[in-house]
Every structure is written in C-alpha cells, then in structure tokens.
Amino acid sequence: MAAARWWPAAVLLVAWAGVPAVLAVWWQDTIPGSLRGSGDALAAAGRLSGLLAAYxxxxxxxxxxRIPWLENRVGSDVVARWHRALGEYTVLLAAAHAVLVVLGYARQSGTGPLAEAGTVLFHYPDVLLAAAGLGLLVLVGALSARAVRRRLRYETWYHLHLLVYPAAGLAFAHEFSVGADFSTSARNRLLWSGAHIAVALAVLVFRVALPLSRSVRHRLRVVRVVPEGPGVVSIHLAGRRLDELGAQAGQFARWRFLARGQWWQSHPYSLSAAPTPGHWRITVKDLGDSSAALARLRPGTRVWFEGPYGAFTARRRTPSRKVLLIAGGAGVTPIRALYETLPGRGDDVVLLYRASRPADLVLWSELQEIARSRGFALHPLLGPRSDGPDDPLSADRLRRTVPDAARRDVYLCGPDAMAEAVERQLRLVGVPRHRIHRETFAF
Ligand SMILES: Cc1cc2nc3c(=O)[nH]c(=O)nc-3n(C[C@H](O)[C@H](O)[C@H](O)COP(=O)(O)OP(=O)(O)OC[C@H]3O[C@@H](n4cnc5c(N)ncnc54)[C@H](O)[C@@H]3O)c2cc1C
Structure with missing residues (x-):
C-alpha cells in the first residue's frame, strides 16, 4: 500500500490533537463551581470559542x-480544501466568541449588551485592536463565500485574502492581556507564543525567502514559446542546476514572469514534460488575461517561481498495480509528464484523452510518440459533452475500453465538472476512492 496515502490522515490527526489540548487549557482555568448563572456560562462559552478560534x-x-512537505506529501489541493473548511469555522467561532463574551459580561454586571460592548471595546486593553482583526476576518470570510468569490477577479480575491495576516496579528495582543488562560499562566503564554513564532517563521521562509532564493539561484528564463493548438502554447524554460529541486512529473509551480504587466501576479501551471536538469516545460491554455498574455512572452524573460509542489506524482501509485491515466482539456499537462515517466511497458499504462474535437487534442503527436516507444495504450475519446451512457467516459464505456479498470490506480486531471463526473463513473466501475488520484486546477 502506498505510504503517501496515509499522510493526509496523519496530518489531520496531529491538527485535531490540538483541540483536546485547547479544551484542557480551558477546563484547567475554569474554577470548579464558578459557573453559577447564565452570565458565567455565556462568558465561559465565549472564552472556549475564543480559544478554539485562535487555534x-x-x-x-x-x-x-506553502510548507513543501505538506504541499508535496499531502497535496496542495487537499491542503487548500482544508484551508477553506477551516476558514468557515474560524470566522464563526471568532464571531461567537465576541457575542458570547459581551452577553455573558452584560448578564454578570446587569447592564445592557450594547453598553457592555462599549465597555469591553473601549476599556479592556487591546480589545479594540482585536475587534478590528475580527472585522477583517469576517470581511475575508464574506469574500470567500462562493457566490461572492465567483464575481471577483482571482487577483482581487487573492490580495484581499492576505488580510488574514493582519487579522491574526491584531487579535494576538488581547489574548495575553485579557485572556484568562494566558494572563495567569506563563507556561501557556510561552507555548502559545512559540506556536505563533513557528507559524510566522514558516510563512516567511516558505512563502518569501525560499521562492526568492530559488529564483535567484536557478536563474530560470523563457527559451521559447511554441503554439500547440487553438489558444494553447508551451513555454520552454531553462535554468541552472534544476535537478537540485527534485521536481517530478505531475508537479506544478507558481510562475511569475518578469514581463511588463505580468510581474505582479503568479499563476500555477504543471510541468508538461519530464523535468531535466536544465530544462522545464509548461503548457498553458488561454483561459483569461494572464494565461492569454503568456503567448506573447519573449525569449530571455526572467521567471521567478514557487515550487515545485504537488502530490500528483508516481509516488501516489500502488507499486504493483497497472495505471489508468485520464485527461481532459488543459488537464493533459501533468498527465503527459506522467505518461512519459511512469515505469512499465505495454498495457501497464493506459491513457484516455477526452476532447470535443481532434484539434483540441493538444500534445497529441508527443503522446503518440511515447505510446510507440514504450508500448503504452493511448485512446482519444472524442465527441461533445454528454452525461448519458453514450459518453466515452461513462461506466459502461470505461469497462469496454479498459476491462481491468477496476484493478488499476487511476490518475485523473481535467476541468472540475468533468473530473467529478468521471470520478463517479470510476466508482461505479469499482475503483475504490483511495486508488483515484485527482489533480484539480482550481484552488
Ligand atoms: C495546481 C494547478 C495546476 C495548473 N496547471 C495548469 C496547466 O498546466 N495548464 C493550464 O493551462 N492551466 C493550469 N492551471 C490553471 C491555471 O492556473 C489558470 O487557468 C490560470 O491561472 C488562469 O489565469 P488567468 O488570469 O488567465 O485567468 P482568469 O480569468 O483570472 O481565471 C480563470 C480561472 O482560473 C482561476 N485562477 C486564476 N488565477 C489563478 C491562480 N493564481 N491560482 C489558481 N486559480 C487561478 C480563476 O479562479 C478562474 O477560475 C493549473 C491550476 C492549478 C491550481
């Protein structure tokens, strides 16, 4: 059984272990018999939700x-999914903390909630700063709601999302000055500060220092831009000592092209060919302003990059099993690199490539060449999209095209709607969930 499969569960277990630790801190500082009335209960619930929100x-x-170990072992898409779910609970718990504490104190002192809110905000140390932090957190939460997110440009959403950092900073001070669990315990203060310093260092090292130093050291440049099909170009990149980075087929990086109008944004693209010590290649479909502009890149353009990242690699595979690769649209890029590098011969690897029409089968001649040289099977699946049994990726058709599909490891990459539909069909065919490895092009 592939070890890679256990990493997400192991990381989740460690993260969940923090919750009983937080409960223990709260319980230890809750004086027995102190919860006499509803005011005490509300304030204690407020303290608990505040501790959980901070954690x-x-x-x-x-x-x-972007801790490389997490991005590569667990997978950037899985971490992004956790991040989204965590975000919702964090905002809810932080808002509940503010409301419960004010209501609890109001009950205890016999004042109205509004008057109490004023007292807490303006007379308790650092609470005004924390309220500003909560405001930022609620704003980011609202912007991330699907209905709002869909209407925003990716870059607008992304840059506003960075407000979570000041929100965390603004909330920190009041945890020590008014939080009963920290103001009275030097040990808790030490542990809590240590955890914050470790996370702040991780952000600085992995999001700033490492990408900067790698970009400077490896001096990546555009060598040439090659049209591959309607709205699709390949960008060949050359750099020094790229082998030190251990990039693998199936991985991606975030690329920042230092050209006019482009240097301020970075976008993720997968390696579309097996990486070599001096050469990488990406293949990009024009889906918006930035991807379209890449067709106009000039040779010599410097490239900064963050990565390589991603767990959609041969490491995920169960060693003794044959492999089925399924690609759709731009999703062919990491699949093309895997097709070139996965071990085996003959029908050990089968590739199904879904497209509406022949012109959309980008990188097709390269795939044919790999199929010829390694003896791997290659099937173009053409035709308009359909959800019915006639779709070439329906369970029935899958069984006919690849009779032993249920016994294979499956790597799947394509537009989200297609990938979700195909995953359902694969489950009907009998492929267990843990043997379906999916790369998603949307975080
Ligand atoms: C892990 C990964 C690997 C990818 N590999 C490839 C590849 O090999 N080839 C390819 O053609 N495309 C790939 N993509 C998709 C590619 O990143 C987007 O198409 C591109 O960022 C669109 O940018 P845009 O400004 O041109 O379009 P926009 O019009 O801004 O956006 C088009 C779509 O892309 C999303 N998007 C925009 N910017 C980003 C970003 N920085 N991060 C994540 N999503 C974004 C938007 O939310 C929107 O859904 C990959 C995406 C991910 C997450």
Missing part, C-alpha cells in the same frame, strides 16, 4: 504557509 486561525495561516 484554528493559527492552523489557517499554517495551512497556507
């Missing part, structure tokens, strides 16, 4: 620190 906020920031 989740720390995990939220850590999950986006």
């Amino acid at each position: 989740l906020l720390l995990l939220l920031v850590a999950s986006m620190a």
Whole structure:
C-alpha cells in the first residue's frame, strides 16, 4: 500500500490533537463551581470559542504557509480544501466568541449588551485592536463565500485574502492581556507564543525567502514559446542546476514572469514534460488575461517561481498495480509528464484523452510518440459533452475500453465538472476512492 496515502490522515490527526489540548487549557482555568448563572456560562462559552478560534486561525495561516512537505506529501489541493473548511469555522467561532463574551459580561454586571460592548471595546486593553482583526476576518470570510468569490477577479480575491495576516496579528495582543488562560499562566503564554513564532517563521521562509532564493539561484528564463493548438502554447524554460529541486512529473509551480504587466501576479501551471536538469516545460491554455498574455512572452524573460509542489506524482501509485491515466482539456499537462515517466511497458499504462474535437487534442503527436516507444495504450475519446451512457467516459464505456479498470490506480486531471463526473463513473466501475488520484486546477 502506498505510504503517501496515509499522510493526509496523519496530518489531520496531529491538527485535531490540538483541540483536546485547547479544551484542557480551558477546563484547567475554569474554577470548579464558578459557573453559577447564565452570565458565567455565556462568558465561559465565549472564552472556549475564543480559544478554539485562535487555534484554528493559527492552523489557517499554517495551512497556507506553502510548507513543501505538506504541499508535496499531502497535496496542495487537499491542503487548500482544508484551508477553506477551516476558514468557515474560524470566522464563526471568532464571531461567537465576541457575542458570547459581551452577553455573558452584560448578564454578570446587569447592564445592557450594547453598553457592555462599549465597555469591553473601549476599556479592556487591546480589545479594540482585536475587534478590528475580527472585522477583517469576517470581511475575508464574506469574500470567500462562493457566490461572492465567483464575481471577483482571482487577483482581487487573492490580495484581499492576505488580510488574514493582519487579522491574526491584531487579535494576538488581547489574548495575553485579557485572556484568562494566558494572563495567569506563563507556561501557556510561552507555548502559545512559540506556536505563533513557528507559524510566522514558516510563512516567511516558505512563502518569501525560499521562492526568492530559488529564483535567484536557478536563474530560470523563457527559451521559447511554441503554439500547440487553438489558444494553447508551451513555454520552454531553462535554468541552472534544476535537478537540485527534485521536481517530478505531475508537479506544478507558481510562475511569475518578469514581463511588463505580468510581474505582479503568479499563476500555477504543471510541468508538461519530464523535468531535466536544465530544462522545464509548461503548457498553458488561454483561459483569461494572464494565461492569454503568456503567448506573447519573449525569449530571455526572467521567471521567478514557487515550487515545485504537488502530490500528483508516481509516488501516489500502488507499486504493483497497472495505471489508468485520464485527461481532459488543459488537464493533459501533468498527465503527459506522467505518461512519459511512469515505469512499465505495454498495457501497464493506459491513457484516455477526452476532447470535443481532434484539434483540441493538444500534445497529441508527443503522446503518440511515447505510446510507440514504450508500448503504452493511448485512446482519444472524442465527441461533445454528454452525461448519458453514450459518453466515452461513462461506466459502461470505461469497462469496454479498459476491462481491468477496476484493478488499476487511476490518475485523473481535467476541468472540475468533468473530473467529478468521471470520478463517479470510476466508482461505479469499482475503483475504490483511495486508488483515484485527482489533480484539480482550481484552488
Ligand atoms: C495546481 C494547478 C495546476 C495548473 N496547471 C495548469 C496547466 O498546466 N495548464 C493550464 O493551462 N492551466 C493550469 N492551471 C490553471 C491555471 O492556473 C489558470 O487557468 C490560470 O491561472 C488562469 O489565469 P488567468 O488570469 O488567465 O485567468 P482568469 O480569468 O483570472 O481565471 C480563470 C480561472 O482560473 C482561476 N485562477 C486564476 N488565477 C489563478 C491562480 N493564481 N491560482 C489558481 N486559480 C487561478 C480563476 O479562479 C478562474 O477560475 C493549473 C491550476 C492549478 C491550481
């Protein structure tokens, strides 16, 4: 059984272990018999939700620190999914903390909630800063709601999302000055500060220092831009000592092309050919302003990059099993690199490539060449999209095209809607979930 499969569960277990630790801190500082009335209960619930919100906020920031080990073992898409779920709970718990504490104190002192809110905000140390942090967190949460997110440009959403960092900073001070669990315990203060420093360092090292130093050291440049089909170009990149980075087929990086109008944004693209010590290649479909502009890149353009990242590699595979690769649209890029590099011969590797029409089968002649030289099977699946049994990726057709599909490891990459539909069909065919490895092109 592939060890890679256990990493997500192991990481989740460690993260969940923090929750009983937080509960223990809260319980230890809750004086027996102190919860006499509803005011005490509300304030204690407020303290608990505040502690949990602070812990989740720390995990939220850590999950986006781009720690290479997490990105490569667990997978960037899985970490991004956790991040989204964590974000929702963090905002809810932080808002509940503010409301419960104010209501609890109001009950205890016999004042109205509004007057109490004013007292807490303006007379308790650092609470005004924390309220500003909560405001930022709620704003980011609202912007991330699917209905709002869909209407925003990716770059607008991404840059506003960075407000989570000041939000975490603004909330920190009040945890020590008014948080009963920290103001009275030097040990808790030490542990809590240590955890924050570790996460802040991870962000600085992995999001800033490492990409900068790699970009400077490896001096990546555009060598040439090759049209591959309608709206699709390959960008060949050359650099020094790229082998030190251990890039693998199936991985991606975030690329920042230092050309006019492009240097301020970075976008993820997968390696579309097996990486070599001096040469990488990506293949990009024009889906918006930035991807379209890449067709106009000039040879010599410097490239900064973050990565390589991703767990969609041969490491995921169960060693003794044959492999079925399924690609759709731009999803062919990591699949093309895997097709070239996966071990085996003959029908050990089968590739199904779904497209509407022949012109959309980009990199097709390269795939044919690999199929010829390694003896691997290659099937173009053409035709308009359909959800019915006639779709070439329906369970029935899959069984006919690849009779032993249920016994294979499956690597799947394509547009989200297609990938979800195909995953359902694969399950009907009998492929267990843990043997379906999916790369998603949307975070
Ligand atoms: C891990 C990964 C690997 C990818 N590999 C490839 C590849 O090999 N070839 C390829 O053609 N495409 C790939 N993509 C998709 C590619 O990143 C987007 O198509 C590209 O960023 C679109 O940018 P745009 O400004 O041209 O389009 P926009 O119009 O801004 O966006 C088009 C779509 O791409 C999403 N998007 C935009 N910017 C980003 C970003 N920085 N990160 C994540 N999503 C973004 C938007 O939310 C929108 O859904 C990959 C995406 C991911 C997450």
